[in-house]
Structures are given as C-alpha cells and as structure tokens.
Amino acid sequence: MTVPNTSMLRPLYKAAQVQELDRRTIAGGIDGFALMQRAASSAWHSFRSRWPQARSITVLCGSGNNGGDGHVLAALAMQSGLKVQRITLKSVEELSGDAARAAELATSAGVGCEEWHAGIELTGEVIVDALLGTGLTGEVEGRFKRAIETINAAKQPVLAIDIPSGLVADTGAVPGIAVKASCTVTFIGDKVGLHTGDAPAYTGEIDFRPLGVKAQAYFDIPPTAWRLDDSLLAEAFAPRLRTSHKGDMGHVLIMGGAPGFGGAALLACQAAARLGAGKVSLATAPEHIAASLVCCPEVMAHGVRGGAEAAELPSNADVVVVGPGLGQSAWGQAVLQSALQSDTPLVVDADGLNLLARQWPEVRRDNWILTPHPGEAARLLNCSVADIQSDRPAAAQALQRARGGVVILKGAGSLIAGPSGLVVCPYGNPGMASGGMGDVLSGMLGALVAQRGEVEFSVWLGAMVHALAADRAAAEEGERGLLASDLASYARKLINP
Structure with a gap:
C-alpha cells in the first residue's frame, strides 16, 4: 500500500509532546518568561484581530503557566488603553515561578486584581479563559468548575488561551464541563484534541501560533497526527x-x-x-x-x-x-x-x-x-x-x-x-x-x-x-x-x- 506524503499537512501533538518542545526551547536559550510573553503577545494580536472595537476585557487566570499567559495579556490590554478586569482563581501571593512574575508584571502595569467568588460579574466585552492549560486529564471540579459555569453563562464572546479549560488536549473529550470559546489561540504545537470529539463544540476558530518554535525540527518528537488541508x-x-x-x-x-x-x-x-x-x-x-x-x-x-x-x-x-x-x-x-x-x-x-x-x-x-x-x-x-x-x-x-x-x-x-x-x-x-x-x-x-x-x-x-x-x-x-x-x-x- 502506497504511503502518502504528510509534508503538506499541519502536524498535531499530544500535550506531553508540546511540553517537551517547550522545555527544549527554553533549554536552547530562550528564557521561559520571555516565551510566556511571546505567547501572550500572540494571544493579544489574536484578540485584536477578532474584536478590534472592544474597549474592555475580562481575563480569568489560573495558577499555572496558562494563568501566567493571562496575566501578561491583561498587562498588554491595559497598556493599549482597555479597561481590564483581572480575576484570579488563586491569590497572586500564592503563585510561583513565571506565573508569579507575570502577575507582578500585570500589577505593575496598573491592572487591578480580584479573586473569583460566586456571583462575580464578568464585565469585559470579551472574556479571556486562562484558567487551565493542556495538562488536564480528568473532570474539572471545585472553584474552577464554577468559574467555567460562570463564563458559559455570560453572553460575551470568549478567547481561550492554548485550549478551552476543561477540554482534554490529547483526546478532544470533555469529561465534565469545559469553556465554550469563540476562538482558541494555541501555541508551539497544535494539539490533536482541538480537532476531534467534543472539541468542535468548544474551540470556536482555532488560531495556531508556533511562537517561532520549529516543532518538526525535533525528529525524535514525531507528530501524533496530521490535519488534512484542502490544498x-x-x-x-x-x-x-x-x-x-x-x-x-x-x-x-x-x-x-x-x-x-x-x-x-x-x-x-x-x-x-x-x-x-x-x-x-x-x-x-x-x-x-x-x-x-x-x-x-x-x-x-x-x-x-x-x-x-x-x-x-x-x-x-x-x-x-x-x-x-x-x-x-x-x-x-x-x-x-x-x-x-x-x-x-x-x-x-x-x-x-x-x-x-x-x-x-x-x-x-x-x-x-x-x-x-x-x-x-x-x-x-x-x-x-x-x-x-x-x-x-x-x-x-x-x-x-x-x-x-x-x-x-x-x-x-x-x-x-x-x-x-x-x-x-x-x-x-x-x-x-x-x-x-x-x-x-x-x-x-x-x-x-x-x-x-x-x-x-x-x-x-x-x-x-x-x-x-x-x-x-x-x-x-x-x-x-x-x-x-x-x-x-x-x-x-x-x-x-
């Protein structure tokens, strides 16, 4: 049986593979926080291209690097003159590593911060989901579940950073609840779980931003799948x-x-x-x-x-x-x-x-x-x-x-x-x-x-x-x-x- 050529197709990866690509990029000389800033900048451009008239934004930030992307995005929005509502699911004082640096950057830029609580009103014209990244494998519970319910109950469009929170990156399954996004901007390597199963009901348009990382240059990290293209x-x-x-x-x-x-x-x-x-x-x-x-x-x-x-x-x-x-x-x-x-x-x-x-x-x-x-x-x-x-x-x-x-x-x-x-x-x-x-x-x-x-x-x-x-x-x-x-x-x- 003839094996077709995949060179014209977009490669798709599992979460662990993308995490390894991220690790190697940092080991190759790009600072981890600089990579986070690059991701947030790409997300900001994705936001601006879709909602150029928006004058306010609500950013919900989790505790990891996905939340860090959200903090930096909030800073960029503030510097561009938008009214920014920043909501955290974990207090800034408890953050560590690059996520803590990102939160401090947003605070230094003058972005206010409030902790999520039941009944909170999401006031931005566009909501940014930076709650959970690609590491999720099971059902979302507790405060994160309630925060997702609040996002989905709102009428504003949603930009998901890297993946809609609650969606499993490797399978496209939603074990419990997930954010229903209008657009998902995803980084470094596109994820197979964004394209099959439950995913099409949650991702909205997918905007892939490689952040300058040439994933296919790492021959020992072969793609998990490929995305067909009508070309x-x-x-x-x-x-x-x-x-x-x-x-x-x-x-x-x-x-x-x-x-x-x-x-x-x-x-x-x-x-x-x-x-x-x-x-x-x-x-x-x-x-x-x-x-x-x-x-x-x-x-x-x-x-x-x-x-x-x-x-x-x-x-x-x-x-x-x-x-x-x-x-x-x-x-x-x-x-x-x-x-x-x-x-x-x-x-x-x-x-x-x-x-x-x-x-x-x-x-x-x-x-x-x-x-x-x-x-x-x-x-x-x-x-x-x-x-x-x-x-x-x-x-x-x-x-x-x-x-x-x-x-x-x-x-x-x-x-x-x-x-x-x-x-x-x-x-x-x-x-x-x-x-x-x-x-x-x-x-x-x-x-x-x-x-x-x-x-x-x-x-x-x-x-x-x-x-x-x-x-x-x-x-x-x-x-x-x-x-x-x-x-x-x-x-x-x-x-x-």
Missing part, C-alpha cells in the same frame, strides 16, 4: 488526459440494498458516478432494479437473490463497496461473504461492519477501508460508545491495528488511521447528521480508489471532498434539511478545480 485537492484532481476513456477510470461495484432497503445502495451508486468512476455496477435485491434504472440509469444493476448470484461480481470490479442497506439477514451475510472471498479492494460500511463484528471478528485485510461511526466502532472493538468517544484517536488506531487497512472513525473531526499514521479531517458541519451521509461517503471512496489505484490517500481525499461538499451545501442553503443526495453535485465541483 491537497487541486494537485490530486488535475485535468484528465484528453485521450481518457471509461476503462481508465475504474469500475466500482456497490453491494447492498437488501429486500426493503434499496435507498442506501442507490445513494452510494450516485456518489460513485458523480465522483468520476468510469463504470458503476450495483448488486442488490431484485425488487430494487426498477428503482435503480429510474434513479441512475448509468449504473449497471444486477438483481441477486443470494451469495451464489453475487459470487462472481467482485472479480470484475476494481473496488467493491459493501454495506449500504445490506441488512444483517441471511441475504446480507451471503453478499458480504462473497465480497470477503474476493481479493478486490473493499470499502466496508454500515451493516457490513456490524456483520464483521458479529460473524467475522478475526478477519484482517490490508486492502480494505472500514468506515465506522462510534457505535459501529464500539461493536468492532467490543467496548462501549463512551469508551470510543473518551479517546477517539486511540480507538481509531486500535481498530486499524486489529483489522488492518485504513479506518475512518466518523464524527466531528473524523479520524483516519492508516499505515502512514493518524490524520484528522477538520471539515464538515452538523447538517451532516442525517440519514444516508455514510452511504454517500462509501460511494465516493469507492470511486476514488477505483480511479487512483491506491487506498490511503484516496481515503484522505474522499473524507475531505465529502465534508467540504457538505460545507458548501450548508453555506448556500443552511445546515438544517441538508440531505445526503445534495452532496454529489457539490462534490463534483470540488474534484474539477
């Missing part, structure tokens, strides 16, 4: 040769549509055709043939009553998509078995995944793509959905290790685990929470694998095209009411830049 699309979808014909563009076979469940397979067929597959075939229950001819006459439809009639079809295709509308009855089991007996690359979705978990728990392949949502992933890993969502990066990687190939763990911040590592798709929107979206994705993936002849990079592209098509559709017509069938036309535009 990959233009190069990947260059104009076709003028002599191209349909035989050059691959043959996709969609296997699905058990009796009474024909729609999902038809959605996958349409998506595969619109994504440029040269030929699309459908193996479905005989009663769905008439509907398929009306819906998409370009598709070559085969009515199959069971495994015997489906057995020869996979060998004629370049890639097989199995699962949309498959069901878990004897028909679905027989069709999936015929796909598994072939050496053709597979995309396995929906009930194909549920049948794998139940009937084929040990099967592993290098040339397949598994596309579970958290519920399907939980069945494949024999755990709970809560277990999956508590650490989505670990779950995606565990499933890929167990089953091979390439795994897409769908959801907010979809994760792709493959031979080259873990990547995050930062696109998509809540309008995608409707039936058939996964079927469309599987058809798109099949089309791209058929045309490109390789798997992992096709998955990267497919995940982006699927999500970006939904973003374009939502931008034009809104998120509510977005249908899976809407995506194909927008996706077609994306692959013809």
Whole structure:
C-alpha cells in the first residue's frame, strides 16, 4: 500500500509532546518568561484581530503557566488603553515561578486584581479563559468548575488561551464541563484534541501560533497526527488526459440494498458516478432494479437473490463497496461473504461492519477501508460508545491495528488511521447528521480508489471532498434539511478545480 506524503499537512501533538518542545526551547536559550510573553503577545494580536472595537476585557487566570499567559495579556490590554478586569482563581501571593512574575508584571502595569467568588460579574466585552492549560486529564471540579459555569453563562464572546479549560488536549473529550470559546489561540504545537470529539463544540476558530518554535525540527518528537488541508485537492484532481476513456477510470461495484432497503445502495451508486468512476455496477435485491434504472440509469444493476448470484461480481470490479442497506439477514451475510472471498479492494460500511463484528471478528485485510461511526466502532472493538468517544484517536488506531487497512472513525473531526499514521479531517458541519451521509461517503471512496489505484490517500481525499461538499451545501442553503443526495453535485465541483 502506497504511503502518502504528510509534508503538506499541519502536524498535531499530544500535550506531553508540546511540553517537551517547550522545555527544549527554553533549554536552547530562550528564557521561559520571555516565551510566556511571546505567547501572550500572540494571544493579544489574536484578540485584536477578532474584536478590534472592544474597549474592555475580562481575563480569568489560573495558577499555572496558562494563568501566567493571562496575566501578561491583561498587562498588554491595559497598556493599549482597555479597561481590564483581572480575576484570579488563586491569590497572586500564592503563585510561583513565571506565573508569579507575570502577575507582578500585570500589577505593575496598573491592572487591578480580584479573586473569583460566586456571583462575580464578568464585565469585559470579551472574556479571556486562562484558567487551565493542556495538562488536564480528568473532570474539572471545585472553584474552577464554577468559574467555567460562570463564563458559559455570560453572553460575551470568549478567547481561550492554548485550549478551552476543561477540554482534554490529547483526546478532544470533555469529561465534565469545559469553556465554550469563540476562538482558541494555541501555541508551539497544535494539539490533536482541538480537532476531534467534543472539541468542535468548544474551540470556536482555532488560531495556531508556533511562537517561532520549529516543532518538526525535533525528529525524535514525531507528530501524533496530521490535519488534512484542502490544498491537497487541486494537485490530486488535475485535468484528465484528453485521450481518457471509461476503462481508465475504474469500475466500482456497490453491494447492498437488501429486500426493503434499496435507498442506501442507490445513494452510494450516485456518489460513485458523480465522483468520476468510469463504470458503476450495483448488486442488490431484485425488487430494487426498477428503482435503480429510474434513479441512475448509468449504473449497471444486477438483481441477486443470494451469495451464489453475487459470487462472481467482485472479480470484475476494481473496488467493491459493501454495506449500504445490506441488512444483517441471511441475504446480507451471503453478499458480504462473497465480497470477503474476493481479493478486490473493499470499502466496508454500515451493516457490513456490524456483520464483521458479529460473524467475522478475526478477519484482517490490508486492502480494505472500514468506515465506522462510534457505535459501529464500539461493536468492532467490543467496548462501549463512551469508551470510543473518551479517546477517539486511540480507538481509531486500535481498530486499524486489529483489522488492518485504513479506518475512518466518523464524527466531528473524523479520524483516519492508516499505515502512514493518524490524520484528522477538520471539515464538515452538523447538517451532516442525517440519514444516508455514510452511504454517500462509501460511494465516493469507492470511486476514488477505483480511479487512483491506491487506498490511503484516496481515503484522505474522499473524507475531505465529502465534508467540504457538505460545507458548501450548508453555506448556500443552511445546515438544517441538508440531505445526503445534495452532496454529489457539490462534490463534483470540488474534484474539477
């Protein structure tokens, strides 16, 4: 399997890795307090670029270096003529190290200071969250929890420094409560937990500021993951040769549509055709043939009553998509078995995944793509959905290790685990929470694998095209009411830049 190049992607790190990058930067000759001032200055520029008209600010400071960033930011705001409300969760007299120096800097700049207490009014036009940094792993409790509740109850926009307090930097999970920010400015190394799981509901816009630290220069600190970028699309979808014909563009076979469940397979067929597959075939229950001819006459439809009639079809295709509308009855089991007996690359979705978990728990392949949502992933890993969502990066990687190939763990911040590592798709929107979206994705993936002849990079592209098509559709017509069938036309535009 070809391993794609990650050099064009933004690296993502775990909290401990960023802390080590911070330590080495200081050991290399940059004073720790100077680095804190650099971070606060970057946060100030981020603040000013988003709220240029703001004349007052409230900064809530914790006890560590994250709080220190807040103290320095408060000083910068005061020096720029803003009215500053500085609230501490730990008295300035109890602070130590760089955090104490930062608090003293703010006091010397004339910034007032009050300790947080229940019922305190947050008076600034913008609130800055500098309570807790990236070291959090469990649920926020006590005064910090109540302070977060106060921030979230306020109506002002919020700038989170490094990470919204309460969000786990390594996983994107929120064990209890977290600050809901309008913007998060994060430093040195971008964190994987800012881009998946619960994170998109809390981070707002993410503004990454490396502070002059070249993280990738430290070869012994490899990124935990990579963030996909839509700049990959233009190069990947260059104009076709003028002599191209349909035989050059691959043959996709969609296997699905058990009796009474024909729609999902038809959605996958349409998506595969619109994504440029040269030929699309459908193996479905005989009663769905008439509907398929009306819906998409370009598709070559085969009515199959069971495994015997489906057995020869996979060998004629370049890639097989199995699962949309498959069901878990004897028909679905027989069709999936015929796909598994072939050496053709597979995309396995929906009930194909549920049948794998139940009937084929040990099967592993290098040339397949598994596309579970958290519920399907939980069945494949024999755990709970809560277990999956508590650490989505670990779950995606565990499933890929167990089953091979390439795994897409769908959801907010979809994760792709493959031979080259873990990547995050930062696109998509809540309008995608409707039936058939996964079927469309599987058809798109099949089309791209058929045309490109390789798997992992096709998955990267497919995940982006699927999500970006939904973003374009939502931008034009809104998120509510977005249908899976809407995506194909927008996706077609994306692959013809």
